[in-house]
Amino acid sequence: MLSMTNEEVKKAAAFFTKEIEKLASGRSLRLMEVCGTHTVSIFKSGIRQLLPENVELVSGPGCPVCVTPNEYLDTAIAYSRKSDVMITTFGDMLKVPGSSSTLAKEKAQGSDIRIVYSSLEALEIAAKNPDKKVIFLAVGFETTAPTAAAAILMAAEAHLTNFYVLSAHKLVPPALRALLASGKSHVDGFLLPGHVSAIIGLQPYDFLSKEYHIPGVVAGFEPLDILQAVYMLMLQIHDQTARLENQYSRIVPKEGNPSACTILSQVYQQTDAVWRGLGKIPNSGMSIREKYQAFDALLNIPIIVEETKEASHCQCGKVLRGLLKPSACLLFGKACRPEHPIGSCMVSVEGTCAAWYKYGAGRWQV
Amino acid sequence: MSNERVQLAHGSGGKLSHDLIKDVMWPAFANEILGEMNDGAQLHISGCRLAFSTDSYVVKPLFFPGGDIGKLAVCGTVNDVAMNGALPLYLSAGFVLEEGFPIADLQRIVASMQQSAKEAGVHIVTGDTKVVEKGAVDGIYINTAGIGKIMDGIHISGKNALPGQNIILSGYLGEHSLAVMGERHGLQFPQSVRSDCAPLNGLVEAMLTAVPKVAVLRDPTRGGLATTLNEIALQSGVGIMLEETHIPISSAVQAACDILGFDPLYLANEGKMIVFVEPESTNQVLDIMQQHVYGSEARVIGTVVKEPRGQVGLRTRIGGVRLLDMLVGDQLPRIC
Numbered sequence: 001m002l003s004m005t006n007e008e009v010k011k012a013a014a015f016f017t018k019e020i021e022k023l024a025s026g027r028s029l030r031l032m033e034v035c036g037t038h039t040v041s042i043f044k045s046g047i048r049q050l051l052p053e054n055v056e057l058v059s060g061p062g063c064p065v066c067v068t069p070n071e072y073l074d075t076a077i078a079y080s081r082k083s084d085v086m087i088t089t090f091g092d093m094l095k096v097p098g099s100s101s102t103l104a105k106e107k108a109q110g111s112d113i114r115i116v117y118s119s120l121e122a123l124e125i126a127a128k129n130p131d132k133k134v135i136f137l138a139v140g141f142e143t144t145a146p147t148a149a150a151a152i153l154m155a156a157e158a159h160l161t162n163f164y165v166l167s168a169h170k171l172v173p174p175a176l177r178a179l180l181a182s183g184k185s186h187v188d189g190f191l192l193p194g195h196v197s198a199i200i201g202l203q204p205y206d207f208l209s210k211e212y213h214i215p216g217v218v219a220g221f222e223p224l225d226i227l228q229a230v231y232m233l234m235l236q237i238h239d240q241t242a243r244l245e246n247q248y249s250r251i252v253p254k255e256g257n258p259s260a261c262t263i264l265s266q267v268y269q270q271t272d273a274v275w276r277g278l279g280k281i282p283n284s285g286m287s288i289r290e291k292y293q294a295f296d297a298l299l300n301i302p303i304i305v306e307e308t309k310e311a312s313h314c315q316c317g318k319v320l321r322g323l324l325k326p327s328a329c330l331l332f333g334k335a336c337r338p339e340h341p342i343g344s345c346m347v348s349v350e351g352t353c354a355a356w357y358k359y360g361a362g363r364w365q366v
Numbered sequence: 367m368s369n370e371r372v373q374l375a376h377g378s379g380g381k382l383s384h385d386l387i388k389d390v391m392w393p394a395f396a397n398e399i400l401g402e403m404n405d406g407a408q409l410h411i412s413g414c415r416l417a418f419s420t421d422s423y424v425v426k427p428l429f430f431p432g433g434d435i436g437k438l439a440v441c442g443t444v445n446d447v448a449m450n451g452a453l454p455l456y457l458s459a460g461f462v463l464e465e466g467f468p469i470a471d472l473q474r475i476v477a478s479m480q481q482s483a484k485e486a487g488v489h490i491v492t493g494d495t496k497v498v499e500k501g502a503v504d505g506i507y508i509n510t511a512g513i514g515k516i517m518d519g520i521h522i523s524g525k526n527a528l529p530g531q532n533i534i535l536s537g538y539l540g541e542h543s544l545a546v547m548g549e550r551h552g553l554q555f556p557q558s559v560r561s562d563c564a565p566l567n568g569l570v571e572a573m574l575t576a577v578p579k580v581a582v583l584r585d586p587t588r589g590g591l592a593t594t595l596n597e598i599a600l601q602s603g604v605g606i607m608l609e610e611t612h613i614p615i616s617s618a619v620q621a622a623c624d625i626l627g628f629d630p631l632y633l634a635n636e637g638k639m640i641v642f643v644e645p646e647s648t649n650q651v652l653d654i655m656q657q658h659v660y661g662s663e664a665r666v667i668g669t670v671v672k673e674p675r676g677q678v679g680l681r682t683r684i685g686g687v688r689l690l691d692m693l694v695g696d697q698l699p700r701i702c
Binding site for chain 1: 373385681
């Protein structure tokens with residue numbers, strides 16, 4: 001797609017939007033983009049404006065930082081206050097509000113918190129700082145979890161005794177199932193996450209069409225990928241069929257990435273997990289297997305965590321289930337802004353509220 | 367704000383920096399000249415118009431592809447003075463050194479400063495050196511201040527943007543930030559990703575000599591193109607509309623940004639400038655810029671519009687329109 005000229009891109013976009021409008025034929029339809037990277041691409045490229053008003057894109061629970069519950073942040077913050085602990089984390093986590101503080105505030109007060117770009121960087125930091133207990137905040141879906149698992153395997157091989165993982169890894173398909181099982185989130189079709197699918201393949205989404213008769217398309221991240229995937233969903237909706245299709249076949253093989261899945265299941269086992277806004281979802285999290293428990297922060301470094309408090313009036317939970325548009329939240333753009341976020345959806349660059357705000361939904365009028 | 371503490375994002379040049387200046391600095395220092403909010407102060411002293419600017423340099427690492435802290439300290443201040451439509455003349459240099467810092471590195475840095483000063487045609491005429499105990503600073507911090515003479519008949523200000531004007535950008539975006547970032551984290555970027563750090567006063571002088579009617583000049587450093595244009599839109603009370611396909615971003619920078627999750631429109635540049643000019647003078651300005659080594663890739667990237675005031679919009683590659691907001695937080699700390 002990179003090889004297309006600007007004119008060709010514009011022409012293709014115009015074709016898809018026209019066909020989408022025709023296929024929708026005036027019906028009100030709700031399509032959910034599950035992945036935060038899709039949300040950003042949709043806003044960044046102005047796709048919402050190109051779609052007819054009756055075809056609505058709603059964001060799902062696919063921003064890893066956004067679905068991380070307060071309790072996890074409170075635990076990380078409590079750890080950061082221990083003088084023999086160093087926290088290593090992706091930058092996104094710094095500003096996420098816990099019950100009473102953020103990692104950014106703790107850093108300003110002197111906690112040793114380092115931003116890393118991968119779990120392997122955290123591993124290097126641990127090797128260089130043998131006098132510190134280095135905890136990696138392992139947040140993310142099936143895409144980032146294999147790298148955290150690889151870091152644990154490498155730490156085991158190198159006999160590192162000061163590297164720990166605080167795991168909040170989550171699995172996407174169980175969350176979609178929970179969303180549908182609740183019966184509250186009405187969705188006519190799913191744009192499924194390309195990167196996650198590149199790891200887990202297509203099979204885990206089979207239940208969408210088989211059990212719920214909802215079409216799903218695994219989509220890439222270029223604006224034209226997304227428009228094409230919406231078009232593919234509309235074709236199915238128009239024909240009243242429900243299949244699982246793969247728009248992103250140039251990256252996503254049907255069977256996913258078996259070696260990444262092997263590493264994942266070698267280190268982690270499925271466990272129930274709490275999602276912000278969605279509550280506890282069976283088998284939607286990953287905990288470290290017994291064999292590698294020496295690297296599990298919670299099991300090895302005792303910590304007392306403050307009682308979890310949720311921000312009052314924050315509606316992130318509803319936003320994450322596609323039940324509420326960010327602009328309908330009373331805090332949005334007023335008390336809750338990217339520079340002073342109240343809910344997690346306003347913090348992460350991939351958060352639904354942050355994307356709405358940053359790319360000006362409702363603010364830039366032409 | 368008095369119960370809070372300074373966070374790294376307060377130094378990003380984005381919204382939090384603006385809040386810090388508005389809530390802490392401005393109440394203490396408020397005066398008419400500071401209130402102009404330009405890249406430097408424009409002073410009228412005994413019939414002479416001078417531009418005066420200062421900046422501190424804390425970049426990490428000290429040496430990176432395409433430059434070092436010394437080159438940055440000279441070019442950054444020279445450019446801030448030049449963006450007032452002035453010819454930079456003299457600089458000061460203040461050094462804060464960490465106990466144990468290698469003298470050889472210091473020699474390398476001051477040699478680089480001298481070389482950049484020579485290229486820019488300015489002299490470093492006063493200075494200061496302090497040494498603090500190990501751990502109190504990270505190697506070396508440099509402050510420079512610069513003074514220059516505003517060219518006769520030239521009136522540049524961030525308040526001068528008017529609907530109908532064209533917006534010219536002098537070249538490719540994002541190179542400085544990524545070069546520093548790549549060096550800091552040991553990332554392997556293509557060799558073409560080098561800091562664009564350069565003195566722009568020669569380009570400014572050539573342009574203003576031929577076309578004195580230029581309205582706004584600004585170098586998109588911290589916060590990048592997006593933040594700089596937002597500042598101008600606010601200062602002038604106008605809207606700005608950009609064409610995504612006209613904004614020069616190299617494929618190497620775009621690829622690195624895609625991998626790291628950065629937006630090149632928010633990355634700091636150290637050798638680029640934005641020019642607001644009336645339509646009838648646009649081609650002449652473009653010609654002059656394109657003939658200069660630091661403006662050879664100059665092009666029109668957008669126009670000034672009446673509404674919505676104080677906002678910047680971007681027409682995307684697929685034909686959608688979206689807001690281009692000011693930087694919030696920090697993409698990359700200690701980039702200059």
